[in-house]
Amino acid sequence: MTVTELFDRWGGLIVDATIETFQMVSISLIFAIIIGLPLGILLVTTRPNKSFENKYIYRTLNAIINIIRSIPFIILLFTLLPFTRMIVGTSMGVRGVIVPLVIFTAPFIARLMESALLEVDKGVLEAYEAMGIKTKDIIWHVMVREAKPSIILGITIAVIALIGATAMAGLVGAGGLGDVAYRFGHLRYEPEVMYFTIIILVVIIQLIQTIGNRLAERAKKD
Amino acid sequence: MIELKNIHKTFPSKKNGEPITALSDVSLTVQKGEIFGVIGYSGAGKSTLVRCVNHLEVPTSGEVSINGNVLNDMTTEQLRQARQNIGMIFQGFNLLKTANVYDNIAIPLKLTGVEKSEIKKRVDKYLDIVGLKDKKDVFPNQLSGGQKQRVAIARALSHEPDVLLSDEATSALDPDTTDSILNLLLKINAELGITILLITHEMHVIQKICDRVAVMENGEVIEQGNVIDVYSAPKHQTTRRFVNSIFPSDVPKAFIEQLESEGPIIDLTFVGTSADQPALSTVSKRFNVDTNILSGNIVQLKEHPFGKLTAHIKGPKEETDKALAYLEEQGVQVSEVEQGYDSN
Ligand SMILES: Nc1ncnc2c1ncn2[C@@H]1O[C@H](COP(=O)(O)OP(=O)(O)O)[C@@H](O)[C@H]1O
Ligand SMILES: [Mg+2]
Numbered sequence: 001m002t003v004t005e006l007f008d009r010w011g012g013l014i015v016d017a018t019i020e021t022f023q024m025v026s027i028s029l030i031f032a033i034i035i036g037l038p039l040g041i042l043l044v045t046t047r048p049n050k051s052f053e054n055k056y057i058y059r060t061l062n063a064i065i066n067i068i069r070s071i072p073f074i075i076l077l078f079t080l081l082p083f084t085r086m087i088v089g090t091s092m093g094v095r096g097v098i099v100p101l102v103i104f105t106a107p108f109i110a111r112l113m114e115s116a117l118l119e120v121d122k123g124v125l126e127a128y129e130a131m132g133i134k135t136k137d138i139i140w141h142v143m144v145r146e147a148k149p150s151i152i153l154g155i156t157i158a159v160i161a162l163i164g165a166t167a168m169a170g171l172v173g174a175g176g177l178g179d180v181a182y183r184f185g186h187l188r189y190e191p192e193v194m195y196f197t198i199i200i201l202v203v204i205i206q207l208i209q210t211i212g213n214r215l216a217e218r219a220k221k222d
Numbered sequence: 223m224i225e226l227k228n229i230h231k232t233f234p235s236k237k238n239g240e241p242i243t244a245l246s247d248v249s250l251t252v253q254k255g256e257i258f259g260v261i262g263y264s265g266a267g268k269s270t271l272v273r274c275v276n277h278l279e280v281p282t283s284g285e286v287s288i289n290g291n292v293l294n295d296m297t298t299e300q301l302r303q304a305r306q307n308i309g310m311i312f313q314g315f316n317l318l319k320t321a322n323v324y325d326n327i328a329i330p331l332k333l334t335g336v337e338k339s340e341i342k343k344r345v346d347k348y349l350d351i352v353g354l355k356d357k358k359d360v361f362p363n364q365l366s367g368g369q370k371q372r373v374a375i376a377r378a379l380s381h382e383p384d385v386l387l388s389d390e391a392t393s394a395l396d397p398d399t400t401d402s403i404l405n406l407l408l409k410i411n412a413e414l415g416i417t418i419l420l421i422t423h424e425m426h427v428i429q430k431i432c433d434r435v436a437v438m439e440n441g442e443v444i445e446q447g448n449v450i451d452v453y454s455a456p457k458h459q460t461t462r463r464f465v466n467s468i469f470p471s472d473v474p475k476a477f478i479e480q481l482e483s484e485g486p487i488i489d490l491t492f493v494g495t496s497a498d499q500p501a502l503s504t505v506s507k508r509f510n511v512d513t514n515i516l517s518g519n520i521v522q523l524k525e526h527p528f529g530k531l532t533a534h535i536k537g538p539k540e541e542t543d544k545a546l547a548y549l550e551e552q553g554v555q556v557s558e559v560e561q562g563y564d565s566n
Contacts, residue, residue, distance in 0.1 A: 127316035127374075130276055131381060132305030133333045141333060146320055221320050221361045 010193055013180060018200065020175040023094055024166045028101035029159060035106040036158075037151075039065070040113025041139060051135045065107040073104050073165040077172065097166070097174040105162055112154030116147040149216040156212025160205055177201055223417050224252040224275060224385060229284035231270050231441075244270040245281070245441045252419050252434075254384075257411050257524075259428040259449075260421040261464060262438035268421035271438070272387045275419065276308045277301060288385060306334055309378030309416075313390040315370040317362045317377075323349070324358040327377045334381065348376040352406060368399035375406060379414070386410070388420035392427060404430050425468050429453070429523050437461045453528055454493050454555065469530040473516045478559070485511070485536040488546065491555035492520070492529035501552045502533060509545045511537030532559065 039061065045051050046058040071079070077100045084091040084099040120143050128138045144151070167178020177197050185194025231245040244267045252258040262268050273279035275286055277293050286293045293304060317326050324345055331341045349355050352372040362370055371391060378386060388407070392400040408431050410416050422428065428435050428449060436446035437460060444458045456462045478487055490502065506513045518531030535542045549556050 121314075121316070121319075123312060123314045123316040124318060126278060127310065127312060128330065128333075130278055130305060130308070130310040130387075131330050131334065131378075132302040133330060134302065137333045141329060142318065146318060148320060219320065221322075221363070 006192060006196060010184075010196060013184075014177070014193075014196060014200065017175055017177045017180040017197070018204075020094060020169075020179075021163065021166050021177045024097060024101060024169055024174060024176060025159060025162045027094075028098050028105055028162060029155075031098070031102040032105035032109050032158065032162075033155065035102065036109025037113050037144075039106065039110035040117060041144070043110060043114040044117040044143070045139065051138075061110075065110055068103065068107045069111070073100070074168050074171070076100050076104055077168060092173045094169075094174045096172050097169040101162060101165055101169075104165055105158055108161060109154065109158050112158060113147075113151060116150035116154050117143055119150055120146045149220040152216040152219055153212055156209060156216075159208055159212075163201070163205065163208075223254040223289065224250070224258075224419055225285075225287045226250045226271075226275070227285040227287075229271070229274055229281045229286070231267075231274060231279060231282050243441050245274070248284070248438075248441070248443050250436055250443065250446070252385075252417060254417055255411070255415055256433045257407070257418040257420070257431050259432035259435045260419070260438055260443075261423065261425065261428055261435060262421075263423060263460075266438040267441040268423075268438055269389055270441075272310075272389050272419060272421050275385075275387055276305050276310060306381050307383050308385045308387060309381060309383040310387040310389070311371065311374045311378055311391045313393045315362070315367075315374045315394075317370060317373055319362055322359050322361050323354065323365075323373050326362070326373055327380050330377060331380055344380045344382075345376075348380045351379065351410070352376045366399070367395050368402060371395065371403055372406065375403075375410070379410065379416075384417060386416050386418045388418065390422060391420065393422065393424070397426075400424075400426070401430070407431055425464050429468070429521055429528075431524060433524065437464065449523055450493060450526055450528065453523065454491050465530075468521060469519045470517060473532060481534045481536075485534060485539075485542050486546070487516070487532065487534050487559040489557045489559055490518075490529075490531045490533060490549065491557075492531075493526065493553070493555065501549055501554055502531070505535070505545045505548060508548065509537070510541045511535050511545050513545075 042057065043061060046054040046061070048055065068076070077097070080100045080103060081091045084096055087099050088095050090096050124146065125138055125142055128142050166174075166176045167182070169176050170179025170182055177200060181194050181197040184190045185197065227249055229245050229248040230243075232241040232243050235241050248271060250258075260268050260271060270279055274281045275288075277286065281294075288304065288308065291304060293301060296304060318329065321329060327345045327348065328341050331344060336344065346355070349358065352375050354369060354372050354376065357365065357369065362373070365373065392403050395403060404427060407418060407420075411418055411431075420427070420432070432449050434447065435449050435452050436443045437452070437458065438444065439460050445452060445456070445461045452461060453465055456465045481487055492501075502513050502515070505511060512535075514534040514536065516532045516534055518529065518533075520527055520529035522528075535545055537545070546556050
């Protein structure tokens, strides 16, 4: 089979699947960052000896994040079925998979944000405290700002993990590249479809990592 | 201006043992317009002390007041306002890596509510004062240590504080750069009238810019006074070690014992103007003695020259006695080196 034939036969399917994957990844990513970044900030500021030290919040948050992060996505997907139905009205399709994807990714992002924020030089935070600047401004204009290169790299890692997780989305009828590879490549034994999707996935991941690295480098200013 | 009354500070111990006492009963007063230095070895409690002044570290007990306002009684909001009047610079510069020189000064101004048009004026004014007008767009990692400290100084000054605190601001810099930063501190003290409280472990810093000095050890102030007085008559053992560190006097003991049979070995301390006069050379002309400098140094304190020499006066006892009396008349402090001479 020539490349042209391959495209004629599977192109449309793969383009659709790629779009589905992008939809799932981008929507869940936005929600996961909206939830994960504040949680990361909370993890950093409520730990002992920090500005909003609170061992109850810190320990509870830590435990919840660890519990969710211990569950493989495929299990989380099924465990959350009733919850998903309650929130978005369905547990099927792209809409149905967003909830479990967000719940899977947000704690991961929270951890990535936590480690990025912890890298920020304590001395700078202290200098700003000494200048009489409000703690909330220090968090946003110093801590988050200075951590930006690491935050960008963290989000890159999260996106790649998300793409991996969307491969399971086919199980609830959400489609996507992973679903195509599984249904056509494995169940119907059309190996060229499998290789085709793999190549596309490799290219996408390479691209994302490259963009992530570039953006992080630019944010670093050195 | 800055008044610390009976400050105590203990830290809970890391391993649930005895709490660590970082400061015990420290009282200091820094007068308006002066440069006050605190010196001590590492771990003496110096950093904890300056950090208590702006309540980065809240004292366990004791009172901090600045311009008569007691920081201990303040609400969080009042403390924030008070801190805007207390600049601080650090050994590690503590600049934003992700912001250029301009923004490093402008961002804190914006966050403390300074108006936009005023921000630009202030950044320009203080970058000019620290001599970095042409570096506005440069990021900190492209600056040398001395330049980074200048940016940090401009950042502190841009809030137009009455007081500047310095926690080992020159300790990460080479000697030449240290001198240029110290000259800058002298300049802002003289021209802007900013009161400076600095801590250091280097005598060089004290003698170059400080008016008064306090010596700390084990969380206590063991001696304080005018720099010239502390240099010329250090009372505490540790103070003597600091002073002697700039006046090396490691003359071999055997050599001293041998010389002592031919005349006294004396420590001469020259204070102020008497350090300019060649008193020692006059002595050998006027009296029947030979003088021989064994070790010593003359340093320039902020306002006066100050010297300390160990010398051997060789000659018959009656002549050497006259020579010593003459030296004292000239305003030189003379003390005979005791047997069991301690090189420290
Ligand atoms: N945050 C802290 N927690 C526990 N111990 C501290 C803390 N800060 C300082 N110390 C202790 O207090 C003492 C004085 O420290 P410091 O003020 O940093 O001394 P210096 O600046 O003179 O070197 C040291 O024994 C140090 O270990
Ligand atoms: Mg220190």
